[in-house]
Amino acid sequence: MASDSYANWSSQDAVVCRGVGKTWAEDTARAHEALRGIDLDIAPGEFVVLLGPSGCGKSTLLYLIAGLERQTQGKIWAFRDPVEGPSPDRSLIFQETSLFPWLTVWQNVSFGLSIRGAPEAERRAVAREALQRVGLAEAMDKRPDELSGGMRQRVAVARALAMRPKVLLMDEPFAALDVQTRAKMQDFLLDVWRDSGASVLFVTHHIDEAVALADRVVVFTARPGRIKSIVPVDLPRPRDPFSPEAEALRRQLTEELRSEVDRAFAEQEALAAE
Ligand SMILES: Nc1ncnc2c1ncn2[C@@H]1O[C@H](COP(=O)(O)OP(=O)(O)OP(=O)(O)O)[C@@H](O)[C@H]1O
Structure with missing residues (x-):
């Protein structure tokens, strides 16, 4: 399914990832694979949330799309141009x-x-x-x-x-804020996003935040991060976090994540024991 070609994706796409992988310190004894086989298309003006266990490569994917690091497999395009370094289009x-x-x-x-x-x-x-x-x-x-x-x-x-920027890449931007401030910042971000027309790729650990913000939620497996599922969030905005639909979605995402978080913990324990 992964392919380096332009086939099968729209010239309108803001960001396209095909078969993207990243192995850190590739040529050394400390090499470790953070990401594998990421195929992801982000439309202009779309709000995509990345959700996954700690260490599964979410930040790594943002750095690759930002052009601050180079992938070791696959290709990334932003508005049809291959990503080969940072650009003011991607903040x-x-x-x-x-x-x-x-x-x-x-x-x-x-x-x-x-x-x-x-x-x-x-x-x-x-x-x-x-x-x-x-x-x-x-x-x-x-x-x-x-x-x-x-x-x-x-x-x-x-x-x-x-x-x-045409693409805003946000790496847990509200994680250090208290719960009330974070809720305000989410509302504020949705307003800014609507006004700017930019695509947003937003990393979070919080299922609530994903349901509040996303058009689509991309759930990652434990490291090496692969896409486990892509869950559309078809809830009208402004969203009611207490609606049965929001509740059902939170439950679905919790289920999707649980086994991956367990795997990530098991791997971290094994690493610590080495
Ligand atoms: N600059 C780097 N050099 C070497 N390894 C790195 C580097 N940055 C990240 N890694 C490793 O890549 C893997 C994925 O890290 P990354 O920060 O992308 O995960 P994450 O999903 O964003 O984690 P978290 O949710 O805890 O922030 C981890 O094993 C991490 O140690």
């Missing part, structure tokens, strides 16, 4: 934001433009617009340490949006 947002503490909020948001040598007036204007989209225009001249954790994550999203 990666991490769990812990790495804002520069010595820069103001607007300087952080427009950092990518300053690398390109854009003049200050343009950088300010772009930063203001991106910060408006995350509801933080008032905080332009503040420093990161004057903001709460949730606000810092919104600044990180604004920084990603400032580059007008």
